Amino acid sequence: xxxxxxxxxxxxxxxxxxxxxxxxxxxxxxxxxxxxxxxxxxxxxxxxxxxxxxxxxxxxxxxxxxxxxxxxxxxxxxxxxxxxxxxxxxxxxxxxxxxxxxxxxxxxxxxxxxxxxxxxxxxxxxxxxxxxxxxxxxxxxxxxxxxxxxxxxxxxxxxxxxxxxxxxxxxxxxxxxxxxxxxxxxxxxxxxxxxxxxxxxxxxxx
Numbered sequence: 001x002x003x004x005x006x007x008x009x010x011x012x013x014x015x016x017x018x019x020x021x022x023x024x025x026x027x028x029x030x031x032x033x034x035x036x037x038x039x040x041x042x043x044x045x046x047x048x049x050x051x052x053x054x055x056x057x058x059x060x061x062x063x064x065x066x067x068x069x070x071x072x073x074x075x076x077x078x079x080x081x082x083x084x085x086x087x088x089x090x091x092x093x094x095x096x097x098x099x100x101x102x103x104x105x106x107x108x109x110x111x112x113x114x115x116x117x118x119x120x121x122x123x124x125x126x127x128x129x130x131x132x133x134x135x136x137x138x139x140x141x142x143x144x145x146x147x148x149x150x151x152x153x154x155x156x157x158x159x160x161x162x163x164x165x166x167x168x169x170x171x172x173x174x175x176x177x178x179x180x181x182x183x184x185x186x187x188x189x190x191x192x193x194x195x196x197x198x199x200x201x202x203x204x205x206x
Contacts, residue, residue: 001081001082001083001084001085001201001202001204002081002084002085002086002098002099002102002201002202003050003079003081003084003199003200003201003202004029004032004050004052004094004096004098004099004199004200005029005030005032005050005051005052005053005077005079005197005198005199005200006027006028006029006030006184006197006198006199006200007027007028007030007053007195007196007197007198008025008026008027008109008190008192008193008194008195008196008197008198009025009026009027009028009183009194009195010025010026010194011023011024011025011026011189012024012026014175014176014185016175022175022187023187023188023189024175024176024185024186024187024188025107025185025186025188025189025190026183026184026185027107027183027184027185027186027190027198027200028182028183029095029096029182029183029184029200030052030053030182031052031093031094031095032050032051032052032093032094032095033050033051033052033071033072033075033091033092033093033094034048034049034050034088034089034090034091034092034093034094035049035050035051035067035068035071035072035075035078035090036049036067036090037049037088037090038080045082046082046083046084047080047081047082047083047084048080048081048084048088049078049079049080050078050079050080050081050094051068051072051075051077051078051079052075052076052077053075053076053077053197054073054074054075054076055073055074055075055076057073057074060074071090071091072091077197079199081201085202086098095179095182096177096178096179096182096183096184097177097179099174099177099184099200099202100177100179102174102202102203103173103174103203103206104171104172104173104174104202104203104206105172105174105184105186105200105201105202105203106168106169106170106171106172106200106201106202106203106204107168107169107172107186107190107191107198107199107200107201108166108167108168108191108198108199108200108201109166109167109190109191109192109196109197109198109199110164110165110166110167110191110192110196110197111163111164111165111166111167111191111192112163112164112191112192112193113161113162113163113164114162114163114164115161115162115163116159116160116161116162117159117160117161117162118138118140118159119138119140119157119158119159120138121162122157122159122160122162123157125138125140125141125157127139140158140159143156143158167191168191169188169189169190169191170203170204170205171203171205171206172186172187172188172190172203173186173187173188174186174187175187184200186200
């Protein structure tokens with residue numbers, strides 16, 4: 001498994017080798033520093049701990065900063081990548097060139113928060129008639145039962161918070177790897193707003 005921490009810059013479009021226009025998302029890969037390793041002997045599994053994005057010293061507690069001692073400045077985002085396919089040592093700086101031979105990636109991010117929404121927007125309910133006199137337009141409708149047990153079962157689709165949750169988009173084709181600008185172009189959209197942090201990994205199902 002290969003993985004890096006990146007930042008979603010936004011979307012644009014490029015022409016592929018056949019002259020076809022392709023919509024792409026631009027992901028900026030800033031310096032990913034190897035902070036540590038997890039081993040089978042000590043932790044029960046193998047993984048590589050990667051950190052990115054500098055954290056202000058004034059906002060960093062001493063226990064948190066201790067894991068970066070003699071390696072690098074404290075990092076905001078830490079990610080463990082299981083069974084890292086590349087040989088790494090603590091202190092190594094990884095760049096976008098990690099993906100130069102990868103054709104497909106999975107991108108994990110936090111989706112845009114949409115606040116408290118009703119069932120029509122949240123789940124696509126049809127609602128009632130829009131005509132005059134109808135007292136049922138965008139309501140949820142019945143949620144329980146009229147007979148015993150008179151209650152609402154767990155898991156019923158109702159109004160509530162929408163978005164702002166972890167989403168993974170799989171099998172996105174890598175269109176271009178720009179080592180000079182440390183930028184990765186992937187076909188299609190990825191979760192989250194511009195400037196949000198995303199985790200890019202080699203596709204599991206390809």
